[in-house]
Amino acid sequence: MTIDAEVKSLKQVPMFKDIDPTRLKLLAFTSERVSYRAGQRLFVQGDVADAAFVLLEGKVDVVLSDGGNQVKVAELGQNAILGEMGILSGMPRSATVVASEPSSALRIDRRVFLELLSQFPQMSLAIMRELARRLERTNAQLVRANG
Numbered sequence: 001m002t003i004d005a006e007v008k009s010l011k012q013v014p015m016f017k018d019i020d021p022t023r024l025k026l027l028a029f030t031s032e033r034v035s036y037r038a039g040q041r042l043f044v045q046g047d048v049a050d051a052a053f054v055l056l057e058g059k060v061d062v063v064l065s066d067g068g069n070q071v072k073v074a075e076l077g078q079n080a081i082l083g084e085m086g087i088l089s090g091m092p093r094s095a096t097v098v099a100s101e102p103s104s105a106l107r108i109d110r111r112v113f114l115e116l117l118s119q120f121p122q123m124s125l126a127i128m129r130e131l132a133r134r135l136e137r138t139n140a141q142l143v144r145a146n147g
Helices: 003-011 021-030 084-089 110-119 121-146
Strands: 032-036 041-043 051-057 060-066 069-076 096-099 103-109
Touching: 003 021, 003 051, 003 103, 021 103, 021 110, 032 041, 051 084, 051 110, 069 121, 084 110, 084 121, 103 110, 110 121
Parallel strands: none
Antiparallel strands: 032 103, 041 096, 051 103, 060 069, 060 096
């Protein structure tokens, strides 16, 4: 995938849609493109949150572990952002993310991600909206599971 294709993909992510394409090109250039096989972990619950990821291709499962029990709480696809919660909270990863099919992503270093937030306050609002949507979905799953 070319830098221009990565910029086009970043533009599809709500938190990046209002950012100047030149800045997104710089973001794509400074980010690491990573690929995963089906079943490969992007990161593990409890890991240090050192980067956020924008899923360019493929699908991933978000899994929570409690002792020996594992619960799939979400499936994310192309243009999803993940790993931002740990960066924002300063806490370890709250879930494990596993590629459910061959996938590729841009890995955005924590420092770069936080710098973007400080330069583009509208990104913070987009992140809050996404986190609120995730919380609503999780609440609905809990109600169904315990209902």
